[in-house]
Amino acid sequence: MQTEEEILKIKKVKNTAVRTVVLRHLLSQEKAQSLKDIENALAYTDRSSIFRTLKTFEENKVIHSIEDGSGMTKYAVCAKGCNCDPKDLHYHFYCTNCDKTFCLFDVPIPKIQLPENFKLKQANMVVKGLCDNCNK
Amino acid sequence: MQTEEEILKIKKVKNTAVRTVVLRHLLSQEKAQSLKDIENALAYTDRSSIFRTLKTFEENKVIHSIEDGSGMTKYAVCAKGCNCDPKDLHYHFYCTNCDKTFCLFDVPIPKIQLPENFKLKQANMVVKGLCDNCNK
DNA sequence: TAATCTTTGCAATCGAGTTGCAGTAAAAGG
DNA sequence: CCTTTTACTGCAACTCGATTGCAAAGATTA
Ligand SMILES: [Mn+2]
Ligand SMILES: [Mn+2]
Ligand SMILES: [Zn+2]
Ligand SMILES: [Zn+2]
Numbered sequence: 001m002q003t004e005e006e007i008l009k010i011k012k013v014k015n016t017a018v019r020t021v022v023l024r025h026l027l028s029q030e031k032a033q034s035l036k037d038i039e040n041a042l043a044y045t046d047r048s049s050i051f052r053t054l055k056t057f058e059e060n061k062v063i064h065s066i067e068d069g070s071g072m073t074k075y076a077v078c079a080k081g082c083n084c085d086p087k088d089l090h091y092h093f094y095c096t097n098c099d100k101t102f103c104l105f106d107v108p109i110p111k112i113q114l115p116e117n118f119k120l121k122q123a124n125m126v127v128k129g130l131c132d133n134c135n136k
Numbered sequence: 137m138q139t140e141e142e143i144l145k146i147k148k149v150k151n152t153a154v155r156t157v158v159l160r161h162l163l164s165q166e167k168a169q170s171l172k173d174i175e176n177a178l179a180y181t182d183r184s185s186i187f188r189t190l191k192t193f194e195e196n197k198v199i200h201s202i203e204d205g206s207g208m209t210k211y212a213v214c215a216k217g218c219n220c221d222p223k224d225l226h227y228h229f230y231c232t233n234c235d236k237t238f239c240l241f242d243v244p245i246p247k248i249q250l251p252e253n254f255k256l257k258q259a260n261m262v263v264k265g266l267c268d269n270c271n272k
Numbered sequence: 273t274a275a276t277c278t279t280t281g282c283a284a285t286c287g288a289g290t291t292g293c294a295g296t297a298a299a300a301g302g
Numbered sequence: 303c304c305t306t307t308t309a310c311t312g313c314a315a316c317t318c319g320a321t322t323g324c325a326a327a328g329a330t331t332a
Contacts, residue, residue, distance in 0.1 A: 048281070071318090071319075107251070119266040124203070126203075189310095207288075
């Protein structure tokens with residue numbers, strides 16, 4: 001696992017106090033985090049600063065966002081080497097019981113055969129149901 | 137293609153003026169519609185009435201919703217026989233250029249091998265890129 | 273150091289979605 | 303029919319996640 005400093009260096013994002021603490025928080029969580037999650041965890045950091053940090057991170061492929069249908073966009077740190085290209089596509093799982101969203105890096109995504117002349121650029125793939133913990 | 141009346145009858149949703157016109161509009165459009173799209177198209181029908189109609193339709197599997205990441209939930213009429221079960225899963229395409237979202241009923245969705253003990257219930261699968269019209 | 277650019281915090285704003293409520297319409301009961 | 307009950311509709315107000323303007327603070331450059 002890389003440190004915050006290493007990640008920001010690789011992605012060419014200047015390191016600041018807010019960025020370090022936001023990225024550290026994201027790295028420490030197994031579930032994808034919403035702006036509010038982060039705001040709650042970092043009590044003394046302003047929401048709009050976190051918001052802009054997330055935008056900067058996303059633009060620079062430090063993190064990617066997930067629309068899981070919960071009403072709040074979630075964010076997760078990109079895997080090492082990820083460029084948010086079609087090759088980096090992966091499913092996300094949203095547990096409708098415990099409200100946890102996370103990347104399914106280990107589930108292979110098949111090649112999607114789009115109609116003639118369509119061009120694939122990105123995707124937001126969210127699979128919903130019960131996680132192992134809630135499916136008992 | 138079924139008429140509005142037939143669909144509502146099959147799905148056991150009472151037919152009303154607003155419901156008929158909303159469903160008719162959805163059937164007439166090839167792209168999935170947002171609440172605002174419908175509001176704009178039906179100038180004399182109140183937004184909250186349309187909103188509640190969409191909720192009723194969704195609860196009764198007349199339509200399904202799509203979170204395409206555009207900030208507005210889109211709605212599309214369910215295919216004949218659809219029950220919004222995992223078997224009815226299909227991809228959606230969101231064109232980042234012309235902002236059009238639609239169901240890809242013809243693209244097969246492979247079986248998703250979830251981790252041990254996870255239960256699949258639904259999914260929101262949105263593929264993004266350029267549609268044939270914009271990819272020139 | 274002075275000038276310039278970037279980041280941050282605060283407050284205000286935006287807008288999609290949602291709800292309370294009262295009026296209207298439709299269904300049920302007699 | 304007429305009355306009672308239930309469902310639907312329109313309007314206005316509100317919620318809340320997301321976003322922005324602006325000035326202060328911090329970092330970088332000349
Ligand atoms: Mn992910
Ligand atoms: Mn669809
Ligand atoms: Zn769970
Ligand atoms: Zn297009």
